[in-house]
Amino acid sequence: MPAVQETIEQVRKIDVxxxxxxxxxxxxxxKAPKGLSEDTVRFISAKKGEPxxxxxxxxxxxxxxxxxxxxxxxxxxxxxxxxxxxxxxxxPKSTPGPTSxxxxxxxxxxxxxxxxxxxxxxxxxxxxxxxxxxxxxxNDNVYKSGRVAVDAVFDSVSVVTTFKKELAAAGxxxxxxxxxxxxxxxxxxxxxxxxxxxxxxxxxxxxSAVFTDGSFVFVPKGVxxxxxxxxxxxxxxxxxxxxxxxxxxxxxxxxxxxxxxxxAPQRDENQLHAAVVELVALDDAEIKYSTVQxxxxxxxxxxxxxxxxxxxxxxxxxxxxxxxWTQVETGSAITxxxxxxxxxxxxxxxxxxxxxxxxxxxxxxxxxxxxHLGKNTRSRIISKGIAAGFSQNTYRGQVSAHRKATNAxxxxxxxxxxxxxxxxxxxxxxxxxxxATAQFEHEATTSKISDxxxxxxxxxxxxxxxxxxxxxxxxxxxxxxxxxxxxAVEAQKLIGISLEGSVG
Amino acid sequence: MxxxxxxxxxxxxxxxxxxxxxxLTQLPGDPAVMVKRDGAIEQVKAGLPTRxxxxxxxxxLRRLLTSVADFDAAASTTALAPLIEGSKVLTLANGVSVDxxxxxxxxxxxxxxxxxxxxxxxxxxxLYGSDDAIGAVNSAFVxxxxxxxxxxxxxxxxxxxxxxxxxxxxxxxxxxxxxxxGVKATIVERQTGxxxxxxxxxxxxxxGDDAEITWVIxxxxxxxxxxxxxxxxxxxxxxxLRLFFMNAGGxxxxxxxxxxxxGEGAEFTMRGVNLLSGDAHTDVTMVLDHAVPNTSSTELxxxxxxxxxxxxxxxxxxVHQYAQKTDAKMACNTLLLSDDAxxxxxxxxxxxxxxxxxGHGATVTEIDRTHLFYLMARGIEEKAARGxxxxxxxxxxxxxxxxxxxxxxxEAKLNDWFETHV
Numbered sequence: 065m066p067a068v069q070e071t072i073e074q075v076r077k078i079d080v081x082x083x084x085x086x087x088x089x090x091x092x093x094x095k096a097p098k099g100l101s102e103d104t105v106r107f108i109s110a111k112k113g114e115p116x117x118x119x120x121x122x123x124x125x126x127x128x129x130x131x132x133x134x135x136x137x138x139x140x141x142x143x144x145x146x147x148x149x150x151x152x153x154x155x156p157k158s159t160p161g162p163t164s165x166x167x168x169x170x171x172x173x174x175x176x177x178x179x180x181x182x183x184x185x186x187x188x189x190x191x192x193x194x195x196x197x198x199x200x201x202x203n204d205n206v207y208k209s210g211r212v213a214v215d216a217v218f219d220s221v222s223v224v225t226t227f228k229k230e231l232a233a234a235g236x237x238x239x240x241x242x243x244x245x246x247x248x249x250x251x252x253x254x255x256x257x258x259x260x261x262x263x264x265x266x267x268x269x270x271x272s273a274v275f276t277d278g279s280f281v282f283v284p285k286g287v288x289x290x291x292x293x294x295x296x297x298x299x300x301x302x303x304x305x306x307x308x309x310x311x312x313x314x315x316x317x318x319x320x321x322x323x324x325x326x327x328a329p330q331r332d333e334n335q336l337h338a339a340v341v342e343l344v345a346l347d348d349a350e351i352k353y354s355t356v357q358x359x360x361x362x363x364x365x366x367x368x369x370x371x372x373x374x375x376x377x378x379x380x381x382x383x384x385x386x387x388x389w390t391q392v393e394t395g396s397a398i399t400x401x402x403x404x405x406x407x408x409x410x411x412x413x414x415x416x417x418x419x420x421x422x423x424x425x426x427x428x429x430x431x432x433x434x435x436h437l438g439k440n441t442r443s444r445i446i447s448k449g450i451a452a453g454f455s456q457n458t459y460r461g462q463v464s465a466h467r468k469a470t471n472a473x474x475x476x477x478x479x480x481x482x483x484x485x486x487x488x489x490x491x492x493x494x495x496x497x498x499x500a501t502a503q504f505e506h507e508a509t510t511s512k513i514s515d516x517x518x519x520x521x522x523x524x525x526x527x528x529x530x531x532x533x534x535x536x537x538x539x540x541x542x543x544x545x546x547x548x549x550x551x552a553v554e555a556q557k558l559i560g561i562s563l564e565g566s567v568g
Numbered sequence: 569m570x571x572x573x574x575x576x577x578x579x580x581x582x583x584x585x586x587x588x589x590x591x592l593t594q595l596p597g598d599p600a601v602m603v604k605r606d607g608a609i610e611q612v613k614a615g616l617p618t619r620x621x622x623x624x625x626x627x628x629l630r631r632l633l634t635s636v637a638d639f640d641a642a643a644s645t646t647a648l649a650p651l652i653e654g655s656k657v658l659t660l661a662n663g664v665s666v667d668x669x670x671x672x673x674x675x676x677x678x679x680x681x682x683x684x685x686x687x688x689x690x691x692x693x694x695l696y697g698s699d700d701a702i703g704a705v706n707s708a709f710v711x712x713x714x715x716x717x718x719x720x721x722x723x724x725x726x727x728x729x730x731x732x733x734x735x736x737x738x739x740x741x742x743x744x745x746x747x748x749x750g751v752k753a754t755i756v757e758r759q760t761g762x763x764x765x766x767x768x769x770x771x772x773x774x775x776g777d778d779a780e781i782t783w784v785i786x787x788x789x790x791x792x793x794x795x796x797x798x799x800x801x802x803x804x805x806x807x808x809l810r811l812f813f814m815n816a817g818g819x820x821x822x823x824x825x826x827x828x829x830x831g832e833g834a835e836f837t838m839r840g841v842n843l844l845s846g847d848a849h850t851d852v853t854m855v856l857d858h859a860v861p862n863t864s865s866t867e868l869x870x871x872x873x874x875x876x877x878x879x880x881x882x883x884x885x886x887v888h889q890y891a892q893k894t895d896a897k898m899a900c901n902t903l904l905l906s907d908d909a910x911x912x913x914x915x916x917x918x919x920x921x922x923x924x925x926x927g928h929g930a931t932v933t934e935i936d937r938t939h940l941f942y943l944m945a946r947g948i949e950e951k952a953a954r955g956x957x958x959x960x961x962x963x964x965x966x967x968x969x970x971x972x973x974x975x976x977x978x979e980a981k982l983n984d985w986f987e988t989h990v
Binding site: 480485486487488489490493496497498499500504506508509511512 | 622625626889892902904905906907909910911912913914915916917918919920921922923924925926927928929930931932933934
């Protein structure tokens with residue numbers, strides 16, 4: 065059929081290396097000397113104007129890191145990383161902490177504009193609006209206008225955070241972590257490293273030593289954060305690693321929904337991204353954390369791309385607390401990421417919804433951990449993996465019930481879809497029950513899009529590629545539904561882009 | 569976490585290494601076999617696997633194997649009645665073959681020691697990988713076993729029963745079986761004995777095209793014994809293998825099942841029950857390779873765990889890139905019957921072909937309260953109701969064997985276990 069051939073040809077033109085966000089911007093940067101040593105750690109800490117205890121904490125992590133070995137259990141294959149060949153700190157030069165958008169380098173703003181993150185517009189909109197006294201009314205407004213407060217992180221530093229004033233009125237602190245260390249040291253000191261300790265794992269320890277920025281969110285008791293919070297991470301500079309650290313704390317009865325997005329320019333060499341995210345939910349608190357990860361995945365030959373080694377963990381510290389992770393993973397050459405929930409409080413809940421799409425030579429080893437410690441804790445895992453091209457897509461998850469976790473309940477469902485015969489899909493779940501009243505269920509399937517399904521859709525006059533997109537969208541619907549509106553649309557588009565060229 | 573440390577040899581490791589030195593002169597084998605033994609003991613010297621080794625994650629052999637029984641060729645063993653009446657029985661006592669070679673028509677039986685002495689068995693002593701601790705211990709020490717060869721086209725009317733009896737000492741045996749083309753046979757492997765024995769056994773089965781083999785493993789070691797075993801099989805084109813195992817004893821048990829669907833149209837069925845009580849630690853680890861197109865497999869394992877026992881099931885299905893049209897399904901269900909019981913499971917799928925149907929399911933839970941309520945509402949007291957539900961849960965697997973004398977014999981074993989353990 066010539067029509068099919070035509071589609072294939074057309075599709076080939078827009079293969080994986082047509083990464084939409086691959087542009088590079090030339091912005092004057094302030095960098096630390098290349099390589100990692102105690103001096104690098106001191107340099108970063110000094111640049112950030114951190115107190116002595118923070119430096120000490122970093123140095124301790126660095127010394128610990130020297131004794132550790134790189135983990136090799138994940139199903140990913142990559143040449144050894146030379147940790148001395150990376151810049152650990154790179155910041156746009158003009159910014160000794162901008163107070164308003166006017167002070168931000170317009171080049172950076174352009175970057176965010178290109179990415180479709182209208183920082184400026186929102187700031188202006190916010191300025192035009194009259195400050196609303198009554199919080200409830202403010203809440204209503206927010207939902208009508210669907211505004212999102214954004215923290216933009218450019219290479220190593222946070223360049224701008226929007227809607228700060230309005231958030232402050234509600235008592236919510238949303239700022240970069242460097243600012244938090246300076247302005248709210250007591251809060252940072254209390255919670256940092258309490259979920260992911262500096263000794264946790266190779267990459268988390270490295271991050272603890274050299275983290276440069278990230279977001280800090282504190283929602284006080286009883287407050288429902290009046291808007292969605294969002295951070296956009298952008299790696300721009302060559303040869304830099306990005307090590308961000310995010311800390312979100314929800315006090316008793318508080319609620320926050322947080323979104324994270326990431327992109328990077330197209331480069332031939334690999335870049336390292338090793339982030340740590342810590343979530344703390346006290347009694348009755350709820351944190352919803354959504355990620356759309358779209359780091360540069362490398363070109364069609366598997367050259368370049370981001371190494372994404374991330375430690376994300378939420379601690380349901382209080383009774384009846386809830387943490388929910390939703391992720392759409394389409395980027396990165398290598399993904400090594402297991403957002404987890406520690407269900408410590410009685411009746412606490414953990415959720416994990418994930419879509420991992422891999423194409424080209426991408427390697428994904430991702431999943432979750434649900435550690436049931438408290439009584440009547442519940443967790444739910446829905447993972448959808450889609451492998452195409454020459455990619456390897458692994459789900460690795462752990463569900464465990466501690467001896468005292470009476471009535472722990474878990475449901476896990478991980479489905480994999482294979483598109484093409486050169487890719488691999490793997491499922492590695494670990495289930496550990498140490499309590500007889502625990503109830504764990506796990507199911508997994510792997511298959512390709514069945515010819516029957518495809519035939520049915522195509523028979524109704526829908527071309528093959530669209531038919532596949534339709535079926536894939538149906539396959540991932542359960543997860544997309546969990547995303548906040550703003551992200552759901554973006555995610556759906558992303559999945560479409562990632563799979564382009566996989567037919568035929 | 570991943571800090572490096574040079575481990576000191578444990579008492580069990582020392583015992584193996586010392587015993588190898590002591591027994592070297594008595595171990596049968598030509599130079600080729602002895603080279604394999606040397607290689608194997610080197611692996612033991614490097615240390616028994618710990619939980620850091622992925623395939624031993626839930627059975628830290630280095631920590632769990634605290635002592636090793638001595639060798640004692642004269643230990644007394646009790647004769648065992650065959651599982652199914654009329655079976656042809658071949659017995660090994662304390663690791664030594666005791667039966668005559670006389671066998672059934674078309675079936676040749678050779679003592680494995682002869683195959684070791686003439687060196688023809690050397691290639692089969694190769695290890696499965698760097699984490700093959702059972703293979704390493706066994707290859708280093710194996711002194712005897714039975715080499716069974718069933719000629720093409722033979723259909724055995726009666727089962728062949730291979731008994732491995734151990735009287736509280738240490739033994740390492742192998743049971744290689746070659747089933748020719750079109751062979752139909754049932755083979756029963758019995759593992760039992762007395763006292764705090766240390767036993768390793770490796771069964772190797774090669775199935776010719778179009779053959780149909782049923783292999784039944786009944787493991788009833790005493791509650792003090794260490795039993796590590798491997799069942800390896802390769803299935804030819806259009807051949808069928810039905811494997812059934814029952815683990816109903818032992819203190820530290822690891823049963824590995826390593827199967828390769830090597831010919832197109834090969835079919836593998838695995839059914840198993842693990843009955844765990846007391847302080848038992850029982851691990852069943854399966855690795856199944858679908859290497860060629862159009863093969864299928866189903867696995868169903870049911871476990872009950874009571875007392876302070878710990879159970880493990882790891883199952884990995886590998887579908888190779890060339891193995892299109894594979895159909896593989898695996899399920900593992902567990903009932904935890906006591907507060908201190910533990911169960912860990914890791915069902916893995918590794919899939920490199922796209923036109924496949926693969927799935928796995930796993931559950932760990934206690935007895936369904938609505939089921940219990942249903943029975944109790946009909947005047948059945950709680951204990952009896954629980955018993956009924958647990959037995960039904962297990963019997964379902966056994967009944968799938970469809971071979972009446974076999975099902976009856978296995979159900980009788982199940983009842984015996986309940987009488988003595990629950």
